[in-house]
Amino acid sequence: MKLKVPVEITINGKSCSGEVEPRQLLVHFIRENAGLTGTKVGCDTSQCGTCTVVLDGSTAKACTVLTVQASGSSVTTIEGFADGANLHPLQEAFWNNHALQCGFCTPGMIIAADAILRNNPSPTREEIRQGLEGNICRCTGYQNIVRAVEQAAETMGGG
């Protein structure tokens, strides 16, 4: 596979360009080319959600998007969620509610939770659980993640 294609993706507001194989997965571009390792590879089959990022305003599982598909797009990863030293309300709520243990699913989980709240600022507990269905956590049994999303909804003005 010798052919390489130029790409340019804006990640967390910063332009990242490179020459990549057409088959390269976006998650590998983010991790290897852009050096942002907060986005994880958990399953390769878009089941677990550890690679979830925001792609042009919608969540996407970056293990199932080709880098070339995302060229010209804007991506936000977990590293782009805090505003300097100020944590995003979801990050704060995850911390307050012990919504993480090993932390490996957390970046994807926070981004999935953000999508829930963007679409529905005052979700019910049931709606939160359904909204997190595409992200697997093996440590927490999800309960504190649900609590965290509820708390973030309140601080973000929904709730």
Added chain:
Amino acid sequence: MTTRVFSSGIRRREDPRLITGRASYTDDIKLPGMVYAAILRSMYAHANIRSIDTSAAAGQPGVIAVYTGADTEGALNGLPCAWLIPNSDLKTPAHPAIAKDRVRYVGDAVAVVVAETRYQAEDALEHIVVEYEPLDAVLNPKDAAQDGAPQLHDDAPNNVAFTWAVAGGDADAAFADADVTVSDVITLPRLIANPMEPRSAIAQWVGATGELTLWNTSQNPHIARFLTCVVTGVPEHKIRVIAPEVGGGFGSKIPYYPDEAITAFCSMRLGVPVKWTETRSENYLATTQGRDHIEEVEMAATSDGKITGLRTTVYAGLGAYLSTAAPGVPTILHGLMYSGAYDIPNISGTIYGVFNNGTPVDAYRGAGRPEATTLIERLVDVLAAELGMDPVEVRRKNLIPKFENGHDVVTGLTYDSGDYGATLDTVLDAAGYSALREEQEQARGEGRLMGVGVSTYVEICGLGPSQVAGAVGFQGGLWESAIVRFHPTGKVNVMVGSSPHGQGEETTFAQIVAEEVGVGVDDVEIIHGDTDLTPMGWGTYGSRTTAVSGAAVTLATRKIKDKSKALAAHLLEAATEDIEYEDGRFFVRGSPDQHKTIQDIALMANVAWDMPEGMEPGLEASAFYDPPNFTYPFGAHLAVVEVDPATGQIDLQRYIAVDDCGVQINPMIVEGQVHGGVAQGVGPVLWEGVVYDESGQPLTGTMLDYALPRADGLPDIEVQSNTTPSPHHPLGVKGVGEAGTIASTPTVYNAVMDALRPLGITRIDMPLTPEKVWRAMQDARNGG
């Protein structure tokens, strides 16, 4: 005044780096000049290797090297088993890192490619040509132990790796004299641990110094160093193992795997750093799995429900080779727990550890104890049904009465402390048990299938006294050590040999130090997971980190306090025995204004301008803690389910956990452990289980096929706790990591079976998928 933080649910200090994506897990590390390994794995469950041709692969773009078992022969020793249980005729067949002549499971390593990029390494795997001669395979552990079954190892006839027995009292006499006996066959499916972080290893060999550094997703880096030494021959003091951020393990990151040995081998051959990271599908083939028990069990009792005997015959699947701790799991951690929370006077069990053509089986959260608790708790329900008694009443009749300092059970264990009836009372109150039974009565009248399940459990944790470890064949100790180091500014580093990977001990241990010597919790930093930076320790598993390693931290901090008292006496010109301590201050009795703070002491000890005669400078202490006994957390859980009579779909409606894990240092973390544990124990009842076809091909090869608990499948778990301190632990701590997993499997299984009782259904093999439940209901309705 410092803030009191002991027994308080303070936020974890681990979290800021994790919620911002700044934590560094093994696969996040990139070293200069690093190259990538990918491993070719057997596609057959059982086959002879006729030939391997790597020439085409070697010529692929970016490929640096291709190695097979012929290359590692003489360079890598076989993988050792580290739990050699005695009196069991244990067989330990050779386990080469790379199979050379024969493969024994789908996933057995056959060759490794090293290339400049991971994509190139994986591409080249497809150009390796292996000629196999397929052989018959066997997966069911009972079938594997029968005459005529395909044989995996020449030195393990009938595939039996060991036959281990537990006995206490006279079980045969108890059964002969029993008013009533009940029996069951319980199958605990093979489970995949599924930490969200796949395993990974980076090996960096520096030939000039003869030093090997291994970054590894390990729960026990010191054991990994020891076993790396055994397998690679690099001396132990020249090996550094670093377990950086580790994304969960649940037992599956205890073992020493072929993969890290292969990665080390590649780096040693090539002289450059080599990284290997498994894919999730690879994890499903090559990372150790759990359970795989077939349990033929029976219980004897009097007509009024007093249990008089328990007999078991268990076939425990071990997979194709003995993994690091495998033999100890279905024996020491299982059979010795057969008395459960009850006084069962007569027990006899025989456990066959059986090789089968599957991925090796080792510890998975609970490790042996869920398998024991499930069989006991299921039999209690079966007995209750047989006698027409309420299952809660049978439990009450048999629970060990409250004890504070030691209770012997016939399997030879001495439980430390317990008030089992209290947790049962608490859970029944919380659930509104009698109202639930009335509701069930009404539901049944309406044709609805509602069920209530209860289990009362006790677990063996805080592993454990090293003398016992030796007596039961564990090839290591089970103590822990800690170094507490005060810097001149009064800030503290604590180095521990254990290796938490999600359990939050960076916070919990800081809370211990803060409580013991009155420093601010934020002034304490815990260092773990690096064999060059930390003292020896045996690792994080078996609910032992806070119980054992936390005790070492406590004792080391108490030494700091003793030295501080002596130094304060010298500085205040008083006798040591006249110095009192309160909340971070040392003062002369009766004169609290004349005091030295712990920070004053730290500075004076470090500058050493005015030390008492004979006292060494510095404020640092280490402690080694070898527990005098195991700890025995316990509890009572209750679940409410409803089964859809039309589809077999199970709705888990309520789950209530009441656990007593002794003194709690951070109740928020304890509750989180219960939540996660319960979810993992519910998994195999409702969804989880590895499925193989007849040829030994795993059909559950990805997360698409292996059903894990998801957010929308679980109810809110109602958590309560009681506190019965462990009498022998410096803080009264017992441990909580596995409690939820141990209790929830029998609780939910019993609830579903209770729901199906009106149809006459008494057993369905886990997982209880809608299809299986629907079929059982159809059979029952058709007079099955």
